[in-house]
Amino acid sequence: MFNISLPRLPSLKGLVGSAGPAVKLPTVEIHDVETAAEKRPRTLKHLLRANHANHSVIYREGRARNGTAELLGAAYMFGASAEQMNEIYDKESEQLEPWRDSPGEISRHDWRDFLGKREYQRAFVDFFEDQLVQYSYDWKKMLDDFLFSGDEPLINNFVAGIGHPLVHLSYAYELKSRTLAIEALALNCCYHNFLHKYLDEPKYTRPSANPTSSLTEIFERVAADKRFDNLFDGPGGANIESVFDHAEEAILEHWNSWQMGSSGRNSGGPTSPTATSSPPPSSTTTPQATPTPSPRPSLTAQFAEAQKLATILLLAKSSSGDRKRRYDFYLSSLLNTTHALRVLLPLIPARWHGPLLRQWLLFALSIFIAQLRPPLRTPSTTEEELVAELEDGRGWHDVGNCVLKGRYSGDVAYVSVLRSFQAAGQTWREDRRFYLASAVRFATEFDGWGGFGRVGGDEEAKIHTRSRAASVVVGDASGMASTADGGGSPYVGGIGISIGGGGGAVSGGGVTGGGANVSSSAGGRTRKGSVTQGRTEEWVGSLTATAPPVLEEEEGLGFPGFPFSGGLRSASGGTAMSASAASAVSANPSGLGASVASIHPEPVRRANRTRKSSSAAERERRRKSGSASSGSASSESVSRR
Structure with missing residues (x-):
């Protein structure tokens, strides 16, 4: 006998402000900057x-x-x-x-x-x-x-x-x-x-003939749906609204197929399929009972899946009209909005959790289609591969260096992505190494934003990408190794520098040479820059190398400036230059510029120092104006x- 399941209208609970399933997470640390005295x-x-x-x-x-x-x-x-x-x-x-x-x-x-x-x-x-x-x-x-x-x-x-x-x-x-x-x-x-x-309008919430509680499955169905083929000539933000002009019925069909989970915290895993369990064998000839499906995953688990899905979509770079295969600016918004939800959900009424996640899903589907449905994952972005490539010694301290001192430290979307990874690793303890590995991958490979399409893409990339000027070209730093102290230790966002031309070299044996040409190997390419003799005072840093921290499992310690219970801690905050290298520097001060450039994870020029100093009064005037206002x-x- 066949059991036929009729399509069910998704529950309207949580969609119009009534009670419904909720995401159960602790509140993030709140920083009261309005009243703090520090x-x-x-x-x-x-x-x-x-x-x-x-x-x-x-x-x-x-x-x-x-x-x-x-x-x-x-x-x-x-x-x-x-x-x-x-x-x-x-x-x-x-x-x-x-x-x-x-x-x-x-x-x-x-x-x-x-x-x-x-x-x-x-x-x-x-x-x-x-x-x-x-x-x-x-x-x-x-x-x-x-x-x-x-x-x-x-x-x-x-x-x-x-x-x-x-x-x-x-x-x-x-x-x-x-x-x-x-x-x-x-x-x-x-x-x-x-x-x-x-x-807002209940008429758009419709019954689904093929419901699923898996967000990943919904995106896989959209990726295979031929109704979205050939809608656009290339990716770009202008496509987002056009998706609804050309394929509203199709996108709403997939949107309505999502079944929100229960209010329980851990009834099922974030990506676990809804399996069926068979009853134990019976010695009688009585027909077996209908298999009972396992409980639907909780809304909390589904939110965890949303964050992981957004991460995979961002990391699985595709050409999508971008010759340089840069990270997609619009896909980054999927991850950054999940981080915003992570902050907001514990602080707003539970009845709005469901509507917010459905709103995010509709937004995510429109971005996914507008960007020509990039691959959900590639062989290099599986969870196992990401975690496996996380080299010993790389940690959140290095990611923080990229945020504060890196070439793209002024790019708000870039910094927001790393902040989202940081918070996700803090939230989902079992996946903290996955999010750390994702942050390391993104921080070292990022070389400007893409996803804007062929027409006007370069102009849009310039508008949305903010980088610092540096005397050593930085970017696409995968595979780079520091030559500081001869250890060859990798640094996140770092530069593997070899000194030549000017006769300078950095190694465990010391520093030689003065003004020097600098080259770095990045993913098989060579980048060149220069370190100018006599300008060493402009380099940010000191004669202390930022040593790669050792990853340790430890309760109660976590990300710098973001404490939490359980996580990865940086066991070594830094180490001094080797005695041989230090003695060589004191013997040959002219090589100081090359040495600092070699040992600093990512050298950044502090330009126009005199101008900034002279503008201190103007800054104070602006701040007083802002405070008084x-x-x-x-x-x-x-x-x-």
């Missing part, structure tokens, strides 16, 4: 206020958004000093734009009429600052009312703008910053688009105009 959090607070007072949240005619707050927040989590955060702010300020007046003002009775109109960004910020006064500066109460109330709550559209409002909102909660809360609301209102209707909405509005 220098680091105080510096971050003042810089966030200065950025808010002086720079628009969207610029370049709406094509770019101000990511300074996220860049500063991520750097702070990785342990950036007050001086490093000041440098980040100064560098970012060079490309940002001042506020411009909006065409008109916005009030409580008509603010929804301006949703999606980016030219009203100034008016939205003023509006929410005025509302904050009405809420007696209780920014969380204000967020609750605007995010979760009404027939079309704003929370159902926070993936608009490639997920930037969602990421900004997560930093508002994580740093307890009302300044960032206002900016997140303004960003969401400016980027507001059509995606909200799929969550945060006292009230009206005074802040005046200071920016």
Whole structure:
């Protein structure tokens, strides 16, 4: 006898604000920078206020958004000093734009009429600052009312703008910053688009003939669905909305096939298939009972699967119109938005967990199709391969060096990806080596963003990729080995340097030579640069090499600046140069530049030191302006105009 399972309408619980399954995770560490007395959090607070007072949240005619707050927040989590955060702010300020007046003002009775109109960004910020006064500066109460109330709550559209409002909102909660809360609301209102209707209107939630609780299976089905063939000539952000113009029925069919899990914490694994169990053999001739399916995985396990799936999609680089096979900018947003959800889910009402994950799934599917459905995994991105390639001595300390001192330390999307890996490794203890290996792979291979398509791709890559100028070319550093102290130890984001031309060399025996040519081997290629004699004072670093930390399993110790219970700890924070090399340096000071370049994981020039020093008074004036303006909405509005 056959048992026929009829299609079931997915439960509407959790979709319209009612009770439903929840993601059960501990709250991330909250940093109250608004009230902290220490220098680091105080510096971050003042810089966030200065950025808010002086720079628009969207610029370049709406094509770019101000990511300074996220860049500063991520750097702070990785342990950036007050001086490093000041440098980040100064560098970012060079490309940002001042506020411009909006065409008109916005009030409580008509603010929804301006949703999606980016030219009203100034008016939205003023509006929410005025509302904050009405809420007696209780920014969380204000967020609750605007995010979760009404027939079309704003929370159902926070993936608009490639997920930037969602990421900004997560930093508002994580740093307890009302300044960032206002900016997140303004960003969401400016980027507001059509995606909200799929969550707001029940008619788009339909029964599925082929339901599944596996997100990976849904993406595999989409990858094989010929209805998405030949929709676009190339990848790019413009395709995201077009997906719904050309194949709305198909994408909604796959979206509705996802069955949300139970509220239990560990009923099933993140990627475990829904298997069936057979009853024990019976000696009677009575027909056996129908096999009972195993419990559906919990919503927590499904969220874990979402983070792992986003990681695999990002790491499995495909050509997708990019000759250089660079990492896909739009796929990075899938990972960064899962990190934002990781921060937000324990802090918001449980009834909204399901809608947020369904919103993310719809967003992820549209990005996946818009980017021409890149491979879900390649032989080099299986979990086993990633963990196997993690060499002894590489750890989160090295990843932190890339965030704070690397060539792309000023690229907000790059830094956000590494921050997402860090937090995922802290959250999913059993997968911490997987996320560390992913961070190492990404940090060492990254060489600018791709995924913009053939037409205008180079221009878009320049807009979205931020790199520091360095006297030694850095990038695609896989396979590089440091020559410091003759050990050949690999460094994340490091450079394997051989000194030639000028007669200089670094080895266990010491340092010789003065001005020298520098070459590095990166993935079979040779890169050349120079270390100029007499300019050694501009190199960041000292005569202490950052030694590769030893990975140890230890309870209670974890990532720098991000403590947690259980994880990988850096057992060796650094080691001095060998005695022979140090004596050689003292005997031959002219070779100092070459030696520092060789032993530092990623040398970075501290340019224009005199100019920065002379601008200290101007920075102080800006920060005071930002701090004073945060006292009230009206005074802040005046200071920016």
